[in-house]
Amino acid sequence: MFDVNELILKKAKELGFGDVVVLSYEMNRRQVRFANNEVTVAKHWHERKVELFVEWEKRIAGTSITDLSEENIEKTLKTLKANLEKMKPKEDYYGIAEGPFKYKDIPETFDKAIVELDDPSEYVERAINAALEEGAKRVAGVLYTDHNKLYLTTSNGVEAFDEGTGIEISVRAFIGDLESGHGTNSVRVLKKFDPESAGRKAGEIAKLARNPEQGPEGRFDVIFDPLAFANLLSYMGWAFSAFAVEAGFSYFANKLDQKVASDIVTIKDIGNLPNGYATRKFDDEGVPTRETTLIENGVLKTYLFNTSLAKKYKRETTANAGLIAPRAWNIVLEPGDYTKDELFQEVKKGIYITNVWYTRFQNYMTGDFSTIPRDGIFLVENGELKPIRNIRVSDNMLRILQNVVALTKDLYHIHWWEVSRPVTTPYVLVKEVGITRATK
Structure with a gap:
């Protein structure tokens, strides 16, 4: 993706843009939905996209690019330039940060165990069972896992990379038509994930909410x-x-x-x-x-x-x-x-x-x-x-x-x-x- 970033930055400079920020994403997301105490849907998405910011003579614009072909990149940049030429300058625009910068690793933001997790539905079952044990009759909700890579390149000397993971669950427990409870749990590393806490809380609240x-x-x-x-x-x-x-x-x-x-x-x-x-x-x-x-x-x-x-x-x-x-x-x-x-x-x-x-x-x-x-x-x-x-x-x-x-x-x-x-x-x-x- 850094190659894509450099291509966009090069083309932008050729068109006369000043400040340019190219932020590329590679995203992997899994979803497990559940209703009536059982898993109903499992999905997986993989997406690559670029978020782009450009400045030309104090006129600024941003857009997203999902078709990363060179032809589409050139077309997008030319369209942005044509649009900016019709705009008035933003006189109180003062530029973007001057790089490069040094970055520190931040604890508990990436976990290989989430990337390699084959089937997250076992965590759904644990949440469902915890809610049922508290007295819930029906349990529904959704679990997500995320694995994201971020590539940043700017016209002011920044080239940076970050990679992160996450796993989260949202649980709703029901007893009747008017009695429900909700619990969530969201973490970045698998060892801290506690789906039972979300299920227990949802079940407890639903039980207390009767009549x-x-x-x-x-x-x-x-x-x-x-x-x-x-x-x-x-x-x-x-x-x-x-x-x-x-x-x-x-x-x-x-x-x-x-x-x-x-x-x-x-x-x-x-x-x-x-x-x-x-x-x-x-x-x-x-x-x-x-x-x-x-x-x-x-x-x-x-x-x-x-x-x-x-x-x-x-x-x-x-x-x-x-x-x-x-x-x-x-x-x-x-x-x-x-x-x-x-x-x-x-x-x-x-x-x-x-x-x-x-x-x-x-x-x-x-x-x-x-x-x-x-x-x-x-x-x-x-x-x-x-x-x-x-x-x-x-x-x-x-x-x-x-x-x-x-x-x-x-x-x-x-x-x-x-x-x-x-x-x-x-x-x-x-x-x-x-x-x-x-x-x-």
Whole structure:
């Protein structure tokens, strides 16, 4: 793939492009789907593609190439050039990172055992059995294994390679039409994979959720399960991007060095997190990934920057460059000092939300949003759980951050299709969360 990169870079230079980033991928993915307690579908994908960024006289563009023939590469570059010639210059574009760089190996990001795994369905069976042992009647979900190779070449002297693996499972357990639970487990090395934990949690929640009643409306103290709060933090990862701030899609705009969250909230983005599902050695410009503190004790410390936006803000890149916009790698909410039991005992009357989906923003700039709890939802009274259903969280992201009052000691790494940006989070207690009745 480096030969393909060099060919694209050479052709781009011949056409007069300035900054060029060529990011090539080789991806192998396996999927095992299961329903009604048995495997139903097994698939395998192999894909090669190139992500391309080009600049010409401060006009910038990006595209993907899957047909890697020389003829198609030339055609794509000429089309990009023709399109750029019709565009206005982006006067606040300040270039890409100057290489070369040195990279360190990051622990627990590649495992040959995942590459050589013949049949992952045994892990599915283990997850199913764990859920059934907890009382589930039906179990469904999906398991993925990934093996990816990444080749980066830029016009500023970067040539870099990274290789990674991953295995993850998402399990839903059912008892009746209204009783379900969800559990996940996502790791980069096989020895840390624990499908039973996902199955057990899904089964436990489903068992507790029997015979739910209509939930109340109003403002309640809410315990967010890691699976649920990870969903909110994953969306928050985009709001930290300087690109989102510039584009008018961030409630963190104009809030640098200001209090935006509770004193106990510290949020980081860690691109070089061992065993992190999005961990990489370098960003899309080749800058070595690192740890960046975004919110420290409630204060917004920085946005996520690439080289160009960092220069505009007179800061250093945070090594979060995407081809066009900076993005988060692995969002981490630092833990607190509560056990899970202690956290639940704190709530005299509140709600425990185990999972959410359909998170939607009514206003990106203010942070107004709603999301629908799914699977087990419980009214919490003096530590006791009573199953409820048919509610919606309708609130504001900044108010959620400001109203965090307690965090557990244990952290959970979450990644599945509703949490596409990986998140590590504890259980979170938020006071006075807006709860409305969900419409059918």
